[in-house]
Amino acid sequence: MATTRERIKPESRNVVDMSWDPVTRIVGNLGIYTKIDFDNREVIDCKSTSSIFRGYSVFMKGKDPRDAGFITSRICGICGDNHTVCSIYAQNMAYGIRTPPLGEWIMNLGEAAEYMFDHTIFQDNLIFVDFCEQMVKDTNPGLLDKANKTDAPRAEIHGYKTIGDIMRAFNPFEGEIYKEALHFSRVTREMFCLMEGRHVHPSTMYPGGVGTVATPQLFTDYLVRLLRCLDFVKRSVPLNDDVFDFFYEQLPGYEKVGLRRTLLGCWGAFNNPDHVDYKYENMNHWGNEMFVTPGVVVDGELVTHDLVDINLGIRILLGSSYYEDWVNEETFVEKDPLGNPIDKRHPWNQTTLPKPQKRDLEGGNYSWVMSPRWYDTRTGDHLALDTGGGPLARLWATALANKVDIGYVKATGSSVQINLPRSAQLPEMQLEWKIPQWSNTIERDRARIYFVAYAAGCALHFVEQALNLVRQGQTKVFQDFEVPDEAIGCGFHEAVRGVLSHHLVIRNKKIANYHPYPPTPWNGSPTDSYGTPGPYEDSVMGLQLFEENDRESFRGIDIMRTVRSFDPCLPCGVHMYLGKGKTLKRVHSPMLGMGGST
Amino acid sequence: MATSFAEQPSGQTGSGVDEVHILWISEGMSCDGDTVSITAGTLPAIEEVVLGLVPGLPKVHLHNKVLDPSLGGEEFLTPFRAAVRGELDAPYVLVIEGSIPNEKINGEGYWTSFGNDDVTGEPLTLNWWIDHLAPGAWGVVAVGTCAAYGGIHAMAGNPTGCMGLADYLGWDFRSAGGLPIVNIPGCPVQPDNFMETLTWLLYQAAGLAPVIPLDEQLRPQWLFGKTVHEGCDRAGYYEQADFAKDYNSPKCLVKIGCWGPVVNCNVTKRGWMDGIGGCPNVGGICIGCTMPGFPDKFMPFMDEPPGATASGSMIAMYGPLIRKLRSITNKTMNKEPKWRHNRDALTTGYDPRWRA
Numbered sequence: 001m002a003t004t005r006e007r008i009k010p011e012s013r014n015v016v017d018m019s020w021d022p023v024t025r026i027v028g029n030l031g032i033y034t035k036i037d038f039d040n041r042e043v044i045d046c047k048s049t050s051s052i053f054r055g056y057s058v059f060m061k062g063k064d065p066r067d068a069g070f071i072t073s074r075i076c077g078i079c080g081d082n083h084t085v086c087s088i089y090a091q092n093m094a095y096g097i098r099t100p101p102l103g104e105w106i107m108n109l110g111e112a113a114e115y116m117f118d119h120t121i122f123q124d125n126l127i128f129v130d131f132c133e134q135m136v137k138d139t140n141p142g143l144l145d146k147a148n149k150t151d152a153p154r155a156e157i158h159g160y161k162t163i164g165d166i167m168r169a170f171n172p173f174e175g176e177i178y179k180e181a182l183h184f185s186r187v188t189r190e191m192f193c194l195m196e197g198r199h200v201h202p203s204t205m206y207p208g209g210v211g212t213v214a215t216p217q218l219f220t221d222y223l224v225r226l227l228r229c230l231d232f233v234k235r236s237v238p239l240n241d242d243v244f245d246f247f248y249e250q251l252p253g254y255e256k257v258g259l260r261r262t263l264l265g266c267w268g269a270f271n272n273p274d275h276v277d278y279k280y281e282n283m284n285h286w287g288n289e290m291f292v293t294p295g296v297v298v299d300g301e302l303v304t305h306d307l308v309d310i311n312l313g314i315r316i317l318l319g320s321s322y323y324e325d326w327v328n329e330e331t332f333v334e335k336d337p338l339g340n341p342i343d344k345r346h347p348w349n350q351t352t353l354p355k356p357q358k359r360d361l362e363g364g365n366y367s368w369v370m371s372p373r374w375y376d377t378r379t380g381d382h383l384a385l386d387t388g389g390g391p392l393a394r395l396w397a398t399a400l401a402n403k404v405d406i407g408y409v410k411a412t413g414s415s416v417q418i419n420l421p422r423s424a425q426l427p428e429m430q431l432e433w434k435i436p437q438w439s440n441t442i443e444r445d446r447a448r449i450y451f452v453a454y455a456a457g458c459a460l461h462f463v464e465q466a467l468n469l470v471r472q473g474q475t476k477v478f479q480d481f482e483v484p485d486e487a488i489g490c491g492f493h494e495a496v497r498g499v500l501s502h503h504l505v506i507r508n509k510k511i512a513n514y515h516p517y518p519p520t521p522w523n524g525s526p527t528d529s530y531g532t533p534g535p536y537e538d539s540v541m542g543l544q545l546f547e548e549n550d551r552e553s554f555r556g557i558d559i560m561r562t563v564r565s566f567d568p569c570l571p572c573g574v575h576m577y578l579g580k581g582k583t584l585k586r587v588h589s590p591m592l593g594m595g596g597s598t
Numbered sequence: 599m600a601t602s603f604a605e606q607p608s609g610q611t612g613s614g615v616d617e618v619h620i621l622w623i624s625e626g627m628s629c630d631g632d633t634v635s636i637t638a639g640t641l642p643a644i645e646e647v648v649l650g651l652v653p654g655l656p657k658v659h660l661h662n663k664v665l666d667p668s669l670g671g672e673e674f675l676t677p678f679r680a681a682v683r684g685e686l687d688a689p690y691v692l693v694i695e696g697s698i699p700n701e702k703i704n705g706e707g708y709w710t711s712f713g714n715d716d717v718t719g720e721p722l723t724l725n726w727w728i729d730h731l732a733p734g735a736w737g738v739v740a741v742g743t744c745a746a747y748g749g750i751h752a753m754a755g756n757p758t759g760c761m762g763l764a765d766y767l768g769w770d771f772r773s774a775g776g777l778p779i780v781n782i783p784g785c786p787v788q789p790d791n792f793m794e795t796l797t798w799l800l801y802q803a804a805g806l807a808p809v810i811p812l813d814e815q816l817r818p819q820w821l822f823g824k825t826v827h828e829g830c831d832r833a834g835y836y837e838q839a840d841f842a843k844d845y846n847s848p849k850c851l852v853k854i855g856c857w858g859p860v861v862n863c864n865v866t867k868r869g870w871m872d873g874i875g876g877c878p879n880v881g882g883i884c885i886g887c888t889m890p891g892f893p894d895k896f897m898p899f900m901d902e903p904p905g906a907t908a909s910g911s912m913i914a915m916y917g918p919l920i921r922k923l924r925s926i927t928n929k930t931m932n933k934e935p936k937w938r939h940n941r942d943a944l945t946t947g948y949d950p951r952w953r954a
Contacts, residue, residue: 021713024663024670027630029710059755064898070885071893074750077631077786121637129667172667173645182637182645186871189638193875198865199638200631200786203875203882204845206900211845211881221874478845560669 014039020556021049025126026568027078030524034540034559038551043559046540048524057352060514065091065483065506066207072502072516073201076569080200081114081192082495083502083516089271089491090502091207092278095481103209103477104273105466108291109222110195110202111270112462115455116229117188117199118496119391119448122567123240124170124181127445130561131243132170132178139547139557146250153245154238157426163246166239177239184232191225191459194218209478219467226459230423233453237431240449244442251546258441258562260539261299264393265374265385265522267310267501268294269494270458280337280490283307291404291458292494293411295397296374298383300435302400303376307492308338310374314501314517315345315382319371319528324353332505332513333488343375347503347515348488371528372521382528386535387498387519389444389567391451394494395433408457418453421460441539444565483509495519497567523566536563614805615656617688620796621678621731622662625712625724626696627751627760631786632742633664633695638871639789642797655800659688675713682730689736689775691799694728697744697751698766700759701725709758725766732767736775737799739782740764741792746781746816747890754894762890764816777809781816785887788865790872791821815890817862826858826877826884829867838924839917841910845881852910855883855900859909863888 016038021031035045056075060068069087073080085107092098099107129135136144148164160166169177189199195212197203204211212218247254270291277286287294287307295305296313304310318325326344329351333342342348373382387393395416398404402413410417415434422428433450436443469475484506491502498519505513525534533541540562547557624630636644642652648660660666661677668674680686699709701723711721732738740763743749747762764771764779771779782795795818801807811819827833835841835850836859842849852859856878858866866879877884886896896903902910937946 019714020669020671022625022663022670022674024666024668024674027634027664029625029712055751055757058757059753061755064900066900067898070899071750074629074631074785077629078634080629080631125637126664130669134667172665173648179645182643186638186640190871190874193870197875197877197880197882198870199875200629200634201887203877203885204880205882206845209845211851211883213848213881476846480844555669555673557669 014551015044016551018554018556020560023560023563023568025129026564027076028520028569030563030568032540032559032563034556036545036554038554041545043540043543043545046537046559047526048534048536048563056516057514060511062510065094065504065509065511068502068504068511068514069205069207070201075516076495076518077200078569079114079118079496081110081196081202081205082493082500083518084202084205085111086491086493086495086500086502086516087504088205088207089278089493090489090504091491092489093280093491094487094489094504094506095207095483096278096487097208097479097481098277099209099273100476100479101273102214102466102469102474103479104271104276105462105469106195106210106212106214106477107205108270108462109459109466110192110205112455112459113188113191113195113222114199115496116233116452116459117185117192119452119455120181120188120236121185122496123445123448123452124177124236125172125185127448127564128170128178129172130557130564131167132172132175133164133167134171135557136167139549139555142548143250147246150246150250152239152242154242158235158239158242160239163242166243180232184229187225187229191222194222206478208481212477214466214470214475214477216467216470219463219470223463223467226456226463227423229456230420231425233456234420234423234426234429234431236449237453240446244446247442253544254442254546255438255440257543257546257558258444258539258565259438260386260440260535262297262439263383263385264297264388264396264439265310265499266292266295266297266387266393266397267492267494267499268292268307269394270462280308283311287492288401288403291406291409291461292394293398293401293403294492295401296383296385297393297396297400298376302397303378305397305401305403308336308340310492311490311501312336312340312342312346313375313377314347315343315373315375316347316350316517317345317371317373317382317528317530319369320526323370326351326353329353347501347517348490348505348513350513350515369521369524369526371525371532371534372517373528373532382530382532384525384528384532384535384538385499386439386523386566388439389448389565390494390496390498390519391447391454392439392444393498394451395447395454396435399433399435406458406461408460409454416450416454418450418457420453420457441562441565448567485509495569497569498522518569520569524568536566536568539566615689615803617657617659618736618800618803619659619677619681619686619688619690620661620693621681621690621735622660622693622695623678623712623724623727624663624695625710626694626698626745627710627758628696628742628744630664630695632745632792633662635786635789636741636792637665637789639793640872641790641793644793647793647797647800652797654804654806655797656804658800662693671713678713678727678731679716681734682727684734689803690731690734691737691739691796691803692731692735693739693741694745694763695741696724697748697760698725698728698763700761703759709760728763728766732771733774735773736803737777737780738763738767738771738773739780739796739799741782742787743783743785743887743889743892746783747892749785750893769816775803778812779816780810780812780818783817783822783888784863784865785892788868788870790868791818791864795821815862821864822862822888824862824864824867826861826863826866829864830858831866831879836913837917838921839910839913840921848881851878851881851883852906853902855885855902857886857896857903858884860903860905861886861889
């Protein structure tokens, strides 16, 4: 049940403000405030809000840069390790060191387990409650009737006879898949803990490598768990396909739910230790050797797969946010190590100057969030990239770049193939994710489950590489280093839900500037200085409602499915500083915009 | 109903309740990492508690934003609002996640909120909810170091002036059930430490367990009574003054940043998940994340703790000698007794008529 407040507008008597605050089944504090035209069954406006302030970038200034990986993990309670790893990448660059190969494989193995865990618990225990029998019965009873009568096309693999049976298996706490997914999420977290010590804030990760004790047993313990996960992975993909295809077939037009222009960013994941030296000058090379290829996809075209281009294009726009501009502040980095000029609006040069003020919705400032954008040199546009919840952008960029080929996973130019070996119940199996027609709610959700399989395939490769090194006695996992007096660094990684960058400036061996940009500021940013709305808002505005309920019993399922398809993770969005102990006086509930700056 | 239960004297056993709501608010200065962490727990698992699979526990209604099946908003807030009005149909345990900001320093603004006022539409602060829910709660739990003591967001230089729940409510706070705040620190909380503590509280609510034993920092005694070092399988290296010089080494980490000898935590014993993972036992320095002094008193994390220099040098006087002597004995123990051979003679000392 949403909160409803009647709005009397002269042109339409049936436009209603509806809000969901807090949104459940996501991490962090998110409120969604909409205006809905029930006569035309359309969402005509959407604002996303968050209401918590912590202040990481500020309290990190002046601290020992080696502490950054430990501190930034605490930004996020579900993918904190992604921050630690990204921080290590940035620090390695600043310290001029590389992680020994085995350390790199261990980090990759930890991150692969994180993707498997996190995507699964989010998909099966949080997102899929929106597609479960109990929910669909309430929002679309007619659809549930059809689901009960529709055979599941891939029943032979996953064992559920009808679509309705699948929906029942996702009922919270009681459904079979819901419970199985919780178990899976624990086994994959055990795999994670073998490599990174603890979930969700790792203990064994350091700049220069890891402290994980690299014995054959470590990798055996990981491998057997991974192999026991494969049956679940092989069943999950066809099972998800059956449900999503059913929605397209039974609800013509559902492809438009959450649809937005294809503007996807992926910053790459899983460094290849044979290539990565963390030198900025070589970043294009080693970025392209990653096992998830970085890239920017615009209207289906891969605009770049060069991490240097990606780095140079990042712009932080003030947009509708409560900050003073930093144009007159210190420029920390004039040029990158290749001599390219660094924009004043780049995270390396950002100085956060909060300016609490009254919210002004009518053309003024209304958010604490800044708007990260990517500058497209071809057109001069500041693109409001989204991450598609992470997997959609990762698979899309990797498929188009056509570089990854390690047997277990292979890019083809138009798809990504995942080859999983025989497991206890199911034979060897190839899964193929093909570039979809749309960047929409269903495809964001579908890509997620394929990426679980992708991560499992990568993990199989990584564990083989690691075991080879251990068998040869190459067990070095950590490279010692000195913190330089002055240095800069940047790290690019994929947080579970999308792009993650850390930009670091060191002076006198201390942190002079540190700006993490996680996925949620990209996805959840407000309207920017050029009038471009952020992706959440953009994808909900104009949404046609498919829910069968009328206004009185309206629950907003299509809106919630769309917001959740981005895998909102608000702690990442809202670690910004408020300044001098002054908070904004806000006078009523729809607090527009959400976190995003640091 | 909540009040009738609350009127029972604390710690009373034998007459408990059948149903309990868990009202969980993670809107403190947090990352929601404690909620995520507890889904890793298996001793018992959260779904086992919710589905009533642990004999003796009351029926549990869990209201946690991340796990709640509702779509959110008022659907989700209903039991919280009912509890504020004193109309919830069963006693409740209030779980707070995240540190509590100081709302006295920012005029009419606020740092964090949870839902809106149903009349004015204005945001309701976390502090408002605590003020209205803590006194009527049968029990109050601070999950994770942020809620217990302030944690990372209460680091020096922070803008919100945030603090732990006991700093906010007072260390002598007593719930309607007569209990002090129960702190379960950890950044994040070790999954089973939370589940086990919750289970104790639920047994207690059911009248099947005595009052939960807490220490002065309001932590369960059986979980936090020992130090990391006392449970660490690398402590043997310390005893022999055999210290790791960098993180490649499987030896004791105190010279490169481990605070284990002075930190109350059971993770080296318990591991992170069913014995897997942990901290110094698996190569991760202890950064003191369960402690009231976390993080500032442990930074910079990767340097030797000042106290370790002194104790380390004292041990260095005899540790190497012990190590030497043990290695000699160890060498001996690695050799089989000499009577095990394949020669044509029995040299075992066999004597069937041996008498003392």
